[in-house]
Amino acid sequence: SAVISQKPSRDICQRGTSLTIQCQVDSQVTMMFWYRQQPGQSLTLIATANQGSEATYESGFVIDKFPISRPNLTFSTLTVSNMSPEDSSIYLCSVETRDSFPYEQYFGPGTRLTVT
Amino acid sequence: GQQVMQIPQYQHVQEGEDFTTYCNSSTTLSNIQWYKQRPGGHPVFLIQLVKSGEVKKQKRLTFQFGEAKKNSSLHITATQTTDVGTYFCASAGGTSYGKLTFGQGTILTVHP
Numbered sequence: 001s002a003v004i005s006q007k008p009s010r011d012i013c014q015r016g017t018s019l020t021i022q023c024q025v026d027s028q029v030t031m032m033f034w035y036r037q038q039p040g041q042s043l044t045l046i047a048t049a050n051q052g053s054e055a056t057y058e059s060g061f062v063i064d065k066f067p068i069s070r071p072n073l074t075f076s077t078l079t080v081s082n083m084s085p086e087d088s089s090i091y092l093c094s095v096e097t098r099d100s101f102p103y104e105q106y107f108g109p110g111t112r113l114t115v116t
Numbered sequence: 117g118q119q120v121m122q123i124p125q126y127q128h129v130q131e132g133e134d135f136t137t138y139c140n141s142s143t144t145l146s147n148i149q150w151y152k153q154r155p156g157g158h159p160v161f162l163i164q165l166v167k168s169g170e171v172k173k174q175k176r177l178t179f180q181f182g183e184a185k186k187n188s189s190l191h192i193t194a195t196q197t198t199d200v201g202t203y204f205c206a207s208a209g210g211t212s213y214g215k216l217t218f219g220q221g222t223i224l225t226v227h228p
Contacts, residue, residue, distance in 0.1 A: 031212050031214045031215075033214050033215065033216075035216075041220075042204060042218045042219065042220050042221050043159065043204070043218045045215060045216060048212070048214075048215060092158055092159075094214055095214065096212060096213055102147065102164040102166055102213065103213045104161050104164070105149065105161050105213065105214045105216070106161060107151075107158045107159045107161075108158065109157075109158050110158045
């Protein structure tokens with residue numbers, strides 16, 4: 001299993017500013033991911049955070065808007081840049097553990113972002 | 117990319133009634149995962165199915181993966197108020213089981 005923490009848990013930000021969200025895992029994991037859940041919606045994968053290399057972004061998401069860092073196997077950050085009200089969402093990091101097959105996924109508690 | 121359609125969007129049941137949510141894809145899925153998200157919470161992994169025709173049970177929950185690996189279902193027997201939440205199916209693409217495409221989710225409310 002994996003225990004994941006995220007900071008901040010919530011924030012209210014003004015448009016045009018940026019927010020960096022941190023994700024900390026209690027064990028080393030190979031795969032870390034960032035998801036977005038817009039109000040009342042399902043989850044959408046933003047990117048895969050790769051340790052030691054650039055993140056891999058899904059269609060519709062770009063590095064300039066969502067820069068991601070992954071300095072080691074237990075930590076990652078997601079920055080939401082130049083925010084607009086449309087960025088108001090819950091941002092969740094997740095990890096894949098490979099203790100046994102089939103592999104299990106764990107989600108962090110999420111960061112609730114409101115952009116005014 | 118692959119799409120996973122989930123129905124119904126909402127389900128209201130009386131406590132003790134059964135509940136089923138369905139997940140369908142037009143393409144063959146390599147796996148299907150199910151998650152539960154309580155109101156105000158984050159998705160919690162329930163199970164992963166990878167084999168054609170696979171059936172798994174967790175107490176009152178029964179998960180099925182279709183023979184053609186294009187559909188899946190989650191069935192809850194005799195719902196309880198603690199079952200309230202949104203149930204998502206998701207499928208992983210590529211070589212990682214964490215790179216997920218989620219269904220739209222089914223919001224379950226249970227009336228005592």
